[in-house]
Amino acid sequence: MRGIRQLAKHLDISIGTVSRALNGKPDVNEETRKRVLAAAEELGYVANQSGRSLRQGTTNVIGLMIESSKETVENADNFFLGLTGGLQSVLSRHKLDLIMLPCPNDEDPQEYLKRMVTRRVVDALIISATQRIDKRIDFLAKAKIPFVALGRSSSGGNYSWIDLDFEGVAASAVDRLVAKGHRRIAIAVPSTDVNLGYIFLDAYRSALERHGIAYDPALVIRAKSSEQGGYQAGDELIRLDPRPTAIILIYELMAIGLYRRMVEAGIVPGRDLAVIGFREEPRARFLQPTLTCFRMSLRDLGAELAETLLATMPAYADFYPGGARNTIWPLELVAGESDAFSLDS
Amino acid sequence: MRGIRQLAKHLDISIGTVSRALNGKPDVNEETRKRVLAAAEELGYVANQSGRSLRQGTTNVIGLMIESSKETVENADNFFLGLTGGLQSVLSRHKLDLIMLPCPNDEDPQEYLKRMVTRRVVDALIISATQRIDKRIDFLAKAKIPFVALGRSSSGGNYSWIDLDFEGVAASAVDRLVAKGHRRIAIAVPSTDVNLGYIFLDAYRSALERHGIAYDPALVIRAKSSEQGGYQAGDELIRLDPRPTAIILIYELMAIGLYRRMVEAGIVPGRDLAVIGFREEPRARFLQPTLTCFRMSLRDLGAELAETLLATMPAYADFYPGGARNTIWPLELVAGESDAFSLDS
DNA sequence: CTGAAAGCGCTTACAG
DNA sequence: CTGAAAGCGCTTACAG
Numbered sequence: 001m002r003g004i005r006q007l008a009k010h011l012d013i014s015i016g017t018v019s020r021a022l023n024g025k026p027d028v029n030e031e032t033r034k035r036v037l038a039a040a041e042e043l044g045y046v047a048n049q050s051g052r053s054l055r056q057g058t059t060n061v062i063g064l065m066i067e068s069s070k071e072t073v074e075n076a077d078n079f080f081l082g083l084t085g086g087l088q089s090v091l092s093r094h095k096l097d098l099i100m101l102p103c104p105n106d107e108d109p110q111e112y113l114k115r116m117v118t119r120r121v122v123d124a125l126i127i128s129a130t131q132r133i134d135k136r137i138d139f140l141a142k143a144k145i146p147f148v149a150l151g152r153s154s155s156g157g158n159y160s161w162i163d164l165d166f167e168g169v170a171a172s173a174v175d176r177l178v179a180k181g182h183r184r185i186a187i188a189v190p191s192t193d194v195n196l197g198y199i200f201l202d203a204y205r206s207a208l209e210r211h212g213i214a215y216d217p218a219l220v221i222r223a224k225s226s227e228q229g230g231y232q233a234g235d236e237l238i239r240l241d242p243r244p245t246a247i248i249l250i251y252e253l254m255a256i257g258l259y260r261r262m263v264e265a266g267i268v269p270g271r272d273l274a275v276i277g278f279r280e281e282p283r284a285r286f287l288q289p290t291l292t293c294f295r296m297s298l299r300d301l302g303a304e305l306a307e308t309l310l311a312t313m314p315a316y317a318d319f320y321p322g323g324a325r326n327t328i329w330p331l332e333l334v335a336g337e338s339d340a341f342s343l344d345s
Numbered sequence: 346m347r348g349i350r351q352l353a354k355h356l357d358i359s360i361g362t363v364s365r366a367l368n369g370k371p372d373v374n375e376e377t378r379k380r381v382l383a384a385a386e387e388l389g390y391v392a393n394q395s396g397r398s399l400r401q402g403t404t405n406v407i408g409l410m411i412e413s414s415k416e417t418v419e420n421a422d423n424f425f426l427g428l429t430g431g432l433q434s435v436l437s438r439h440k441l442d443l444i445m446l447p448c449p450n451d452e453d454p455q456e457y458l459k460r461m462v463t464r465r466v467v468d469a470l471i472i473s474a475t476q477r478i479d480k481r482i483d484f485l486a487k488a489k490i491p492f493v494a495l496g497r498s499s500s501g502g503n504y505s506w507i508d509l510d511f512e513g514v515a516a517s518a519v520d521r522l523v524a525k526g527h528r529r530i531a532i533a534v535p536s537t538d539v540n541l542g543y544i545f546l547d548a549y550r551s552a553l554e555r556h557g558i559a560y561d562p563a564l565v566i567r568a569k570s571s572e573q574g575g576y577q578a579g580d581e582l583i584r585l586d587p588r589p590t591a592i593i594l595i596y597e598l599m600a601i602g603l604y605r606r607m608v609e610a611g612i613v614p615g616r617d618l619a620v621i622g623f624r625e626e627p628r629a630r631f632l633q634p635t636l637t638c639f640r641m642s643l644r645d646l647g648a649e650l651a652e653t654l655l656a657t658m659p660a661y662a663d664f665y666p667g668g669a670r671n672t673i674w675p676l677e678l679v680a681g682e683s684d685a686f687s688l689d690s
Numbered sequence: 691c692t693g694a695a696a697g698c699g700c701t702t703a704c705a706g
Numbered sequence: 707c708t709g710a711a712a713g714c715g716c717t718t719a720c721a722g
Contacts, residue, residue: 003715014693019717029691046463050404051715053395054698061466066426066445078423081411084447092449097466100411100445102429104437118391121406121442260633288605348699359709364701374707396699399714 007045011035022047053120062091062309063101063122067109067129079298080128086302087126094316096123110135117145124313126150126305130161132195148309152326153195160308162301162327166196169294169331170203170248171210173276176292176333177246178211181343182274184219186244188233188254191222200250219244223254230254234261237273245343246274252281255291255338274339279331289337296331304329352390356380367392398465407436407654408446408467412454412474424643425473431647432471439661441468455480462490469658471495471650475506477540493654497671498540505653507646507672509624511541514639514676515548515593516555518621521637521678522591523556526688527619529564531589533578533599536567545595564589568599575599579606582618590688591619597626600636600683619684624676634682641676649674 008015013032021028021036039045053059064087066080080100088098099122103112113136116122123146127136130151137156140147149161170187177185187204190197205215221236223229233254237247238261249255255277262269269275270289277293304327311320353360358377366373366381384390398404409432411425425445433443444467448457458481461467468491472481475496482501485492494506515532522530532549535542550560566581568574578599582592583606594600600622607614614620615634622638649672656665 005715015716016694016718017692023717027691032691044459044463046460048399048715049464049466050395050398052717054393054399054700054715055717057698059395063444081425081447085450088447088449097461098447099466100447102426102433102443102445104433105430114389115391116442118389119394121394121444263633288608350699360700361702361710362708368701372707377707393699397701399699399716400701402714
């Protein structure tokens with residue numbers, strides 16, 4: 001007998017009025033509202049979410065799905081935690097809460113998603129690590145669950161997504177290296193089916209062709225997106241003959257492993273090999289020579305994700321007009337020393 | 346009219362029976378159960394969680410609270426994601442789901458916790474980053490919400506916690522350094538009020554005294570638990586006169602910044618300065634010389650956390666007898682090259 | 691401006 | 707073994 005009923009009894013007032021007062025409905029006497037608010041505060045009353053959800057048909061919770069596969073865990077860094085601040089800054093305007101949904105390794109991501117969605121734990125979802133073919137997108141679209149994807153995919157039709165500007169990064173990395181005289185430019189891409197690998201590689205290829213440099217599949221190194229992967233990529237790199245004079249990494253932490261392999265081989269990054277990383281990262285900031293890479297605000301990206309998501313939710317679409325949105329998120333070059341030399345050829 | 350009612354109508358059976366069949370209650374005809382399960386699968390029916398929660402009074406969801414302050418975001422690494430696998434491996438046995446609750450920076454952790462708890466979004470909680478005085482613990486105890494803390498605190502009475510073996514780590518680090526002839530051993534501890542800083546420092550102090558070495562407050566360097574912090578700690582270290590010959594870091598990523606500062610100063614870690622880090626970390630694995638540090642399984646820790654939590658929940662206590670538990674989680678020394686020299690004195 | 695009542699989707703005593 | 711009914715805690719038309 002705790003809950004709104006008890007609070008109402010305490011105030012000697014009906015539960016309907018209590019509810020209206022608490023929820024800021026206009027048709028409540030200001031005096032009454034104050035009394036209700038004060039009593040709620042005093043007794044520590046907060047509406048039971050299950051009761052609300054059941055009645056309203058919404059949970060007021062937004063889920064951020066995370067695939068906690070071994071590789072993700074090692075590499076996600078604090079990418080996701082970095083997003084939460086921005087996401088919450090927008091969601092809190094609408095009294096929506098954010099929860100993170102870590103998909104267990106041994107559960108199929110689509111099954112997990114389906115379970116969370118059909119159980120109605122969340123009103124809407126943010127998914128990430130989109131695969132080239134991603135069944136989750138089709139499922140969410142079919143189930144009419146509002147969602148936004150962090151990452152493009154070939155799946156689905158007209159859905160909202162935000163993706164990093166892989167094209168811009170690849171183009172500006174290649175441009176920069178070519179301007180410094182490089183012609184044999186290697187690239188490290190993920191060994192998995194994650195869509196960004198394809199996009200990045202395509203963009204690299206186009207950029208090369210724009211400069212009249214033939215695309216050479218031998219210079220594409222597939223590696224894990226980790227330090228270990230960077231070490232392995234370095235290993236492959238030094239075996240290439242003739243050796244590339246530059247390498248573009250899709251994942252900045254690879255630089256740490258790559259540097260280490262280079263040093264072992266007596267190759268000095270920034271002098272014998274130009275290196276360009278991807279996202280600027282506190283962890284890579286201490287590399288020597290400093291890494292040329294690209295900067296973005298995770299917080300701003302989080303906020304944009306939230307707004308894009310809300311735009312797809314009928315209840316909030318009015319605040320964020322425009323409907324389904326597709327955004328390419330720009331990154332800004334941060335010049336370091338790792339590619340600060342020119343080739344004398 | 347979707348939901349269990351629709352499913353029941355489809356099967357031409359009562360909703361009560363459908364519910365019992367779905368929930369594995371014994372008093373259901375096997376034939377009926379099969380039909381229900383098949384139909385549920387076919388129609389993609391999953392019980393609405395709000396309905397269940399409201400009726401049962403439980404959500405079957407366990408929350409892992411994360412404070413996403415700027416410092417945590419930069420430093421948490423994948424500590425939390427690393428825990429989720431182990432947590433889920435245990436929780437899934439009881440059909441409990443895990444969600445992560447990121448507390449916004451601008452919200453008081455206790456208020457956030459209170460809101461989540463009173464709204465009944467979760468049945469129980471795992472909290473971390475315990476402060477020396479942590480109001481959350483008192484609140485949860487008073488509200489009778491089952492919880493387990495990752496980290497000890499001076500707050501609260503008899504509650505369940507698991508904490509890393511800071512005493513063991515400090516003792517074995519000091520023992521090892523003393524055995525190699527070090528007497529001036531510095532230590533880097535967090536600049537915040539997080540409880541582990543106090544525990545670690547106390548243990549370091551006792552270990553020194555055990556070896557008859559006087560405790561010197563000047564050798565205690567307060568720094569942020571990050572690479573930047575490591576760099577600053579290094580900066581302070583080289584200003585100390587006489588300079589310490591060894592340093593123990595409470596956070597392994599500090600080693601990256603520390604190394605960098607040492608190299609700038611012409612001091613070679615592993616030759617001129619002995620360094621011992623804390624938790625082994627993929628990120629620090631590529632340091633040269635390799636870092637002496639301590640190993641633990643995040644997955645196992647997650648599993649232990651889950652079992653400890655379930656032991657405090659009336660509905661599950663039978664499976665995990667023993668009541669409130671306090672566990673010191675051991676770490677195993679991984680010898681590296683960063684302290685592999687002896688002082689000739 | 692307020693109260694009484696319906697009903698969101700489920701589970702679970704209670705009859706039979 | 708099954709069905710009919712109550713009720714979990716809320717919000718919201720509907721009267722007044």
